[in-house]
Amino acid sequence: MIVFNVNGKERRVDVSPDTPLLWVLREKLELTGSKFGCGEGLCGACTVHIDGHPQRSCITPVGDVQGKKVVTIEGVPENHPVKKAWLAQEVSQCGYCQPGQIMSAVALLEKKPQPTDADIDSAMSGNLCRCGTYGRIRRAIHAAGGKPAAKGGK
């Protein structure tokens, strides 16, 4: 039995400890906001916070989060400045990668409330978006950090 905290609630799951956290969240806990994109930690669609750090849940064995705190997209409040900025900048297209993008952005802003473009490059380059919403993601992060959004992407 693996016991850990998800979005403030204690959860117990009876699965093989090598099962990736992503599939436990999606299939056992019905939290399908975290997405499967690559299974190799290459695309960031599965990003969640583990004890406050952004991690790729598709390559994190659930055994490793025993006793830890996991936050998923469902655990980020609707009125969070990052979610509000995502709506204001109209970031989403197909939307599949956005939960992972938002989790990376929330972690970045917690560490660096007013990130530079270089900070954004390094914090966000692990999150792929096939629709090409990068310019809007950058603007949304600046806006959530309180910096007026520049026009035209970068």
Next chain:
Amino acid sequence: MSRRQFVKSSVLAGGGLLLACHLPFYVRDAAAAVDAVFAPNAYLRIGTDDSVTIIVNKSEMGQGVYTSLPMLLAEELCCDWKRVTFQASPVAPEYNHAQFGPIMVTGGSTSVRSEWDRLSLAGAAAREMLIAAAAQQWQVDPSACRAENGVVLGPGGKQSSFGKLAANASKLPVPKEPKLKSGAKKLLGKSLHRLDSPAKINGKAVFGIDVTAPGMLTAVIARPPVFGGKVSSFDATRALAVPGVKQVVVVEAGVAVIADGYWPAVQGRKLLEIVWDEGEGAKVSTPAMREEYARLSATPGVVARKDGDAPAVLAKAAKRFEVEYEVPYLAHAPMEPLNCFVDLKKESCRIRTGTQFQTVDRGAAARIVGLNPEQVTIETTFLGGGFGRRACTGSDFVSEAAQVAKAARVMKQPVKVIRSREDDMRAGYYRPMWYDRVMACLDAKGMPLAWHHRIVGQSIIAGTLFEQAMIKDGIDDTSVEGAANTPYAIPNLQVELHSPKNPVPVLWWRSVGHSHTAFVMESFLDELAHAAGKDPYQYRRKLLAGHPRTSKVLETAAKKGDWGKPLPAGHGRGIAVHESFGSFIAQVAEVSLDNRGNIKVHRIVCAIDCGRIVNPDTIKAQMESAITFGLTAALYGAITLKDGRVEQGNFDGYPLVRMQAMPKVEVHIIKSSEPPGGVGEPGVPPTAPAVANALFAATGARLRSLPMTAEKIKSAVKRG
């Protein structure tokens, strides 16, 4: 009973029956179905609570159809936009494509273009009925009433909301020729926020991969390592010993491992022992294919366009240019790997998936499971990217799920087939590999006198359901579009096509034929401009006389992109313009090389004329999107095969543009009253040539092969 008849009789029976047949609404925790009492057509329902539900027959894959299509109807309905929600339509004749014949499909950048009139008229008819209901109630002439913001206003300050009028309106006849409103638009032309955004940022939007049901099983399929391979024999003993694995079945697509979750299914698949009969597929390799294509390009093909006599003029030319261009196979690589849920019962089959191709997929599934198409339902979820991949002429991802469901029928449990990223990338359906040979000569003024172009590559239509309708006189138009119909004034123009066959499955890929022809046309034209000692922008302008819309976007991109203005040392600008899907787009790219010799794209300025518009911000977003998609193809994208095996599997081998590589993008929309053009695809074609032309301006290296890797650039610089 048709859906229209059904809706009508439901209305007569009162709201309760409609409630019982509410349509799938792919947002988890969505409010319960409204008490809809007014449903004058297949696209609209108004509830007594003033809610307006607009039913959308197009798949949402990022392009914003769940907002732009409701805007078209709501504009004419004159409802309160804040009360509008959307629902995905089921598969029914009412929801077939307005232009493509009797199929429900999302593709060809046609959603707004094909639905504009139908949805506008649907909204206008409903408005007229609501006004008539109010007029009847107030005993006034309908012409004394008008609708505004969800309320009908009458003489003497009388007013009634749509919700209050809904029941009476539903008893009135549907007007046969509703009149569109005149005057200023309230919604169209405004950057309204997308209705689907909230669900997409809180994890509640349901994509195909998120679909679940009580007792659902999950399957993965071990597919043959080469195209056309078959299972010769297999041993599933070890796979079946994995906890959670329920069954292993052989289907046409391969060997499926069915388990109580994705992870046990994948663990089980690793332990399968399969002997494959690889057949001819093992002989396919892209280097050999390229040699064959090159050889074919030196021989005459089927003529797709012939103006004047290009071969004869070229034979007499004092100086002729002859070059070869090539582009590789490309994967669509949507972020959501392909998947499909099937719940097969004795006399019904419920499919839930993100597809662009509902009618074709339904037919394929029905044939496999042995039911009539009417017994098969498809509920369209959100699509985690489509780009053409989810409109598969072979219905591959739906067919394989239907095969698995049929083989596992005895289990009486719904099953969802999920592809891993590697499955998704290796199981085929690519943008074809293309090889082009172009020969040209110039007149005394340096302008093109003859252009002889041979295109070599697989037809995406040959061998599909669409072959008879779409291949004419040996020409698949999707192979030559963008070249055979070039707007450039070239007196002697000949375009020929070779369509070799091989086992690699190919498919439309965002912007289809234009994705390669624009690269060739716009790069080679740039070469000719430089050879003639002319400015590439002015050279194009001169050749576009009589094409005002193309010229206008070209001029706008040049102006906004600072064409001709000084640049930092080592930087260069390139320009490209292309018409596709009824829209005109020009782009100016600014690039330099980084210290490792890779292209760094700094800025792309885009001008688009797509005629009358619905939502400007959506158009901007689609241009940003298309440019990013085009950049991935220009800089990184290539699927290659060795001994029949696809060499790429995940995003390490098939990289996409990431945040740090994303240039600044600026989009300028030309004001236009022309008929609407497409928006989803036409932004892709100009990007690769604009970047290639900018690279030439910056370094003198002319790359005629995509992707533009550091290695290719280095050898091109050396060549001079």
